[in-house]
Amino acid sequence: xxxxxxxxxxxxxTLKYSTEEIDLTEFMANEGIKVISVLKLKAFLAKRGDQxxxxxxxxxxxxxxxNHELVDDHAEIHNGDEVGFFPPVTGG
Amino acid sequence: xxxxxxxxxxxxxTLKYSTEEIDLTEFMANEGIKVISVLKLKAFLAKRGDQxxxxxxxxxxxxxxxNHELVDDHAEIHNGDEVGFFPPVTGG
Amino acid sequence: MKIAVQTDxxxxxxxxxxxxxxxxxxxxxxxxxxxxxxxxxxxxxxQLTLEHYPELTEKELANIVxxxxxxxxxxxxxxxxxxxxxxxxxxxxxVVIASAHRGDAFAACEFVMDYLKTExxxxxxxxxxxxxxxxDAKDSDDAAKERWS
Amino acid sequence: MKIAVQTDxxxxxxxxxxxxxxxxxxxxxxxxxxxxxxxxxxxxxxQLTLEHYPELTEKELANIVxxxxxxxxxxxxxxxxxxxxxxxxxxxxxVVIASAHRGDAFAACEFVMDYLKTExxxxxxxxxxxxxxxxDAKDSDDAAKERWS
Numbered sequence: 001x002x003x004x005x006x007x008x009x010x011x012x013x014t015l016k017y018s019t020e021e022i023d024l025t026e027f028m029a030n031e032g033i034k035v036i037s038v039l040k041l042k043a044f045l046a047k048r049g050d051q052x053x054x055x056x057x058x059x060x061x062x063x064x065x066x067n068h069e070l071v072d073d074h075a076e077i078h079n080g081d082e083v084g085f086f087p088p089v090t091g092g
Numbered sequence: 093x094x095x096x097x098x099x100x101x102x103x104x105x106t107l108k109y110s111t112e113e114i115d116l117t118e119f120m121a122n123e124g125i126k127v128i129s130v131l132k133l134k135a136f137l138a139k140r141g142d143q144x145x146x147x148x149x150x151x152x153x154x155x156x157x158x159n160h161e162l163v164d165d166h167a168e169i170h171n172g173d174e175v176g177f178f179p180p181v182t183g184g
Numbered sequence: 185m186k187i188a189v190q191t192d193x194x195x196x197x198x199x200x201x202x203x204x205x206x207x208x209x210x211x212x213x214x215x216x217x218x219x220x221x222x223x224x225x226x227x228x229x230x231q232l233t234l235e236h237y238p239e240l241t242e243k244e245l246a247n248i249v250x251x252x253x254x255x256x257x258x259x260x261x262x263x264x265x266x267x268x269x270x271x272x273x274x275x276x277x278x279v280v281i282a283s284a285h286r287g288d289a290f291a292a293c294e295f296v297m298d299y300l301k302t303e304x305x306x307x308x309x310x311x312x313x314x315x316x317x318x319x320d321a322k323d324s325d326d327a328a329k330e331r332w333s
Numbered sequence: 334m335k336i337a338v339q340t341d342x343x344x345x346x347x348x349x350x351x352x353x354x355x356x357x358x359x360x361x362x363x364x365x366x367x368x369x370x371x372x373x374x375x376x377x378x379x380q381l382t383l384e385h386y387p388e389l390t391e392k393e394l395a396n397i398v399x400x401x402x403x404x405x406x407x408x409x410x411x412x413x414x415x416x417x418x419x420x421x422x423x424x425x426x427x428v429v430i431a432s433a434h435r436g437d438a439f440a441a442c443e444f445v446m447d448y449l450k451t452e453x454x455x456x457x458x459x460x461x462x463x464x465x466x467x468x469d470a471k472d473s474d475d476a477a478k479e480r481w482s
Contacts, residue, residue, distance in 0.1 A: 090457045179318070219361070
């Protein structure tokens, strides 16, 4: 299962990624899961190291969108989805 | 005691007066009063006849201003004052 | 504070720019523009005449803005009210409140409109197919004002 | 409904006139204009950069306006939000609500701003004398949104 992940604002700057393609096939097989939630994807990314854990699983309330719809941590991600992660918004 | 009285909007149109000078000396002497309130002035004017009573003492909530300050019925009128009478406002 | 009663139309952008001209700490500008509607109480309105009590009007509008300034943290305000003959879609009134933050600006702008509607000496006369008629004051406007007391 | 995310500035009067162009039953136009302040959290701001999530932004803004339309009796609405580099006193955002009556327009305009502040994917980065910093979300904005639920 392949997805596209986008990072915005403080996340983009700290993680030094704005977008990436991720193949979750191996991770999901190892975990023995057929579906992956936003929270699970965050946990997967957090394992990459210090900044990743701090940014995605820390005190910053990271929000997510799947295919341009705001979702919560329980939302399921499907093959081909675009997942966006971003910090609390500060527009207006 | 002489005052100037102004009428606005529906009052002006119905009473066919926009402004008049009124000498209240005789009225006040007859009534035995030294000061005259807005309510007393309304009563004085209402005696002029049908439309006057209807407009000033009827169900239309007439408001008053003395020298360009909104006042209530108990406010005292003094020599030389400008008294304005008008119906509920409908601007904006 | 700018208070004006005039027959001329006004331009909202120009008024916003004038308010901003001297201040760099304005974060929020809330504006209300009142327009002549083509329909009132079921009748088509072809024209509107606005009468006022000249010496009292600007004074009363200033009193209302001063009351708003005492209640909220405001930077500046503009109130323009037109008088004379107006047609449907014409602008009647403009209230602009400038503040550092939006909460104060929204509350103050609505407060000024609610008081203007019930305290400022303007009167509307409509021309409809049935002839001319003075517009009656609305209980809902009194109720709107009462919310602030 | 007009929703736009753009780098260009906007003109409030033009937007009001565009909203009015096809309707004669609008009695109230309530507008909010957000400006860049020269001071934020005690530091002088010399510049601001606004980033957004392009595909999500306009969709989310439209969702917010649709929610307002479901809640109040509105005729039309315009939301314009700028992105890119802005300077103090620059206009950031415009929300205009057109309605027959002012109560609906005031409530809806404040509702849209409260949700825009907490739901629309925009992020501000300030340039101050100490360098660049991402602006933190404010609890007061969350509290403002909670009032509507």
